Amino acid sequence: MRENFMSGIDEGRQDKRCEACFLLYFDPFFGFEKLPEDDTSDKIVPFSLEEQMTLREKLSDHWKPYFDFAFRVGVRPGEQIGLKPEDIDWKRGLLHIRRAITLDKDGKRFEGNTKNKYSRRTIRLTPVMLDALKAQRAIHNQFGCEYFFCTPNGCEVHLSNLRRKVWIPALTQASLPIREMKQTRHSFATMALSLGENPLWIAKVMGHRDAEMIIKVYAKYVANSKGTEDGSLLSAVYSRA
Numbered sequence: 001m002r003e004n005f006m007s008g009i010d011e012g013r014q015d016k017r018c019e020a021c022f023l024l025y026f027d028p029f030f031g032f033e034k035l036p037e038d039d040t041s042d043k044i045v046p047f048s049l050e051e052q053m054t055l056r057e058k059l060s061d062h063w064k065p066y067f068d069f070a071f072r073v074g075v076r077p078g079e080q081i082g083l084k085p086e087d088i089d090w091k092r093g094l095l096h097i098r099r100a101i102t103l104d105k106d107g108k109r110f111e112g113n114t115k116n117k118y119s120r121r122t123i124r125l126t127p128v129m130l131d132a133l134k135a136q137r138a139i140h141n142q143f144g145c146e147y148f149f150c151t152p153n154g155c156e157v158h159l160s161n162l163r164r165k166v167w168i169p170a171l172t173q174a175s176l177p178i179r180e181m182k183q184t185r186h187s188f189a190t191m192a193l194s195l196g197e198n199p200l201w202i203a204k205v206m207g208h209r210d211a212e213m214i215i216k217v218y219a220k221y222v223a224n225s226k227g228t229e230d231g232s233l234l235s236a237v238y239s240r241a
Helices: 002-025 049-057 064-073 127-143 159-173 183-194 199-206 212-221 232-240
Strands: 094-097 100-103 109-112 121-124
Touching: 049 064, 064 127, 064 183, 121 199, 127 232, 183 199, 183 212, 183 232, 199 212
Parallel strands: none
Antiparallel strands: 094 121, 100 109
16 A cells, blocks of 8 residues: 555656646747748838839829828828718818727628727818818719728728738839838828927827827937927928929
């Protein structure tokens, strides 16, 4: 009986040693492919103004206002395709961001709330922002769609289709590196900061709580501290382009 008891103790000790070895060499990421070190899917790769103009030349007339707006306002793609005509106050020059289009668990397009309460905002439009919306109004009036931005057939914009059929082909034809469409948003922020626009104004336009994230993420693009608080410097650059 004593031999059986001692044998049980030895087996228990051996099990614990094996368990310790397992934990020592266990790799929780075994079987998962490591992302390449130069992966740019989550990096900030902004477009220069010259690149924006080069890309624009490769877009059809239908999509020029869409991407003019994306670069000049810096809204999230889901917010942009969720805009409706009543969200624009033409008389007062205001744009109300009240919703966003996203995908449900089944991958179907649906209209929902903005990302957070700070994303639900009102933007005072600069002249170049307003110019892009006016150009799009002429397109919208042809179809009378529910949403302000639409396809050439007057249908709702699906970001996956836009990326595959418009964005990537235009980048390829322009001989520009393939980047995510969200880089239009990053381009707005980096260009505004490099021109000296007030980070608080940029944060408000982009739908952030305060300027902390703007400074943290885009700090290296801050060229000087003499900025404006209304986007006039950024508007002037696009006006001359």
